[in-house]
Amino acid sequence: MAQTPPITYALPPLGRPGMGPARIRAATALGPAFVAAIAYVDPGNFATNFAGGASTGYRLIWVVVLANLVAMPIQFMSAKLGVATGRSLPQVFRDTFPGPRSWVMWGQAEVVAMATDLAEFVGAAIGLYLLFGMPMPLAAAVTAVLAFALLVLQRRGYRPFELAIGSLLFLICAGFLYLGLRVPPSASGSLGGLVPSIGGDQTLLFAVGIIGATVMPHAIYLHSGLMCGRAAGSTPDEKRRLLRLERADIAIAMSLAGLVNLSMLAIAAKLFHTGDGAAVTLDEVHVGLDRMVGGGAALAFAAALLASGIASSSVGTAAGQMIMDGFLRARVPLTLRRLITMAPAVALLCSGVDPTQALVLSQVVLSFGIPFALVALLILTSRRSLMGEHVNSRFTIVCMSAVVAVLSGLNLLLLGQQFL
Numbered sequence: 001m002a003q004t005p006p007i008t009y010a011l012p013p014l015g016r017p018g019m020g021p022a023r024i025r026a027a028t029a030l031g032p033a034f035v036a037a038i039a040y041v042d043p044g045n046f047a048t049n050f051a052g053g054a055s056t057g058y059r060l061i062w063v064v065v066l067a068n069l070v071a072m073p074i075q076f077m078s079a080k081l082g083v084a085t086g087r088s089l090p091q092v093f094r095d096t097f098p099g100p101r102s103w104v105m106w107g108q109a110e111v112v113a114m115a116t117d118l119a120e121f122v123g124a125a126i127g128l129y130l131l132f133g134m135p136m137p138l139a140a141a142v143t144a145v146l147a148f149a150l151l152v153l154q155r156r157g158y159r160p161f162e163l164a165i166g167s168l169l170f171l172i173c174a175g176f177l178y179l180g181l182r183v184p185p186s187a188s189g190s191l192g193g194l195v196p197s198i199g200g201d202q203t204l205l206f207a208v209g210i211i212g213a214t215v216m217p218h219a220i221y222l223h224s225g226l227m228c229g230r231a232a233g234s235t236p237d238e239k240r241r242l243l244r245l246e247r248a249d250i251a252i253a254m255s256l257a258g259l260v261n262l263s264m265l266a267i268a269a270k271l272f273h274t275g276d277g278a279a280v281t282l283d284e285v286h287v288g289l290d291r292m293v294g295g296g297a298a299l300a301f302a303a304a305l306l307a308s309g310i311a312s313s314s315v316g317t318a319a320g321q322m323i324m325d326g327f328l329r330a331r332v333p334l335t336l337r338r339l340i341t342m343a344p345a346v347a348l349l350c351s352g353v354d355p356t357q358a359l360v361l362s363q364v365v366l367s368f369g370i371p372f373a374l375v376a377l378l379i380l381t382s383r384r385s386l387m388g389e390h391v392n393s394r395f396t397i398v399c400m401s402a403v404v405a406v407l408s409g410l411n412l413l414l415l416g417q418q419f420l
Helices: 023-028 032-041 044-056 062-087 088-097 100-131 136-156 157-182 187-192 204-216 217-231 234-271 282-292 293-329 335-352 355-381 384-390 394-419
Strands: none
Touching: 023 384, 032 136, 032 217, 032 234, 032 384, 044 100, 044 136, 044 204, 044 234, 044 282, 044 293, 044 384, 062 088, 062 204, 062 217, 062 234, 062 355, 062 384, 062 394, 088 217, 088 234, 088 293, 088 355, 100 136, 100 217, 100 282, 136 157, 136 293, 157 234, 157 293, 187 234, 204 355, 204 394, 217 234, 217 293, 217 355, 234 282, 234 384, 282 293, 293 335, 355 384, 355 394
């Protein structure tokens, strides 16, 4: 692999003659959070939320709410690092901690990227199967073509890619708005689900899976890279304006993603929870929606799943490229990287393994990658020499340290439950 310059994006100038300050802020900052938000509604979320809701009812609503609330400051910290330093998280880590530590971070990040790609690719293929009855091998091939087509937009700069991803996110939200209106949740069940509880054989597994599917490690790496180009050459005042608008960008995008996740779990709890702890596959969700709600609901579900798989697969590939470039100063062509990372997913689809179970387990793997990304982000954004006036406050450091401790504890608890 040849040594190459860091990934850059074809960015427009911060302003043009006659463009006012408010328009400058909107043109340069809006969009990255919506790209990152795709990771929060990817096919892994479909699998874990529907399976978790069917198995445990409304009991894990508190996990979905808490995970999405935690995601907002995490994504802002990542964006802040990109704006303050003009580099992505992997690049800053490599420059700050060169040598073996960067290699270790790259290794675990690549495992996370492969688990992410498996979930996204498999999800899109399932969407094609549900919509058109395609055999899984053919659905895998079509998914690959669609993902490659979306990646081509990156060559035209960040804005066409962000608009395409944002449009697919809108389609996902529209699908679940329709489903939420057709299958309104139980008010009492939803309120009861806000009380924390992880008792039961499968509850902890699904709780960790939901966290892994929501606080996606690759989105932590990606957001910093999406913002760093926008800050190139910016003055301190412009950086502050970028971050103010990005805070709003994150709040809107993460709130939409959170509502979609809540809708998934609530629909599963209302339609598929029988009290015997049985989970449900995505195929069974599609059939159940068609039988109990109607063909329109089944169509909305399948279309949202397909849009999620295509969009998140392209975003995941872009994040994987950024990870390799940042930690190793090495880059492979996006096409080659896409072919390599999709190989495990294609093999799984052709093997006959239950894809929904594979999706759930892939999200558990992602949960184990969260502490690595979070610790690196927290350490770097707490260094005044890197961040200047944007350094983390003590309150942020304490809260994020607690998040890392809780997530690590849940992972260890799950390991003990599974193997002891």
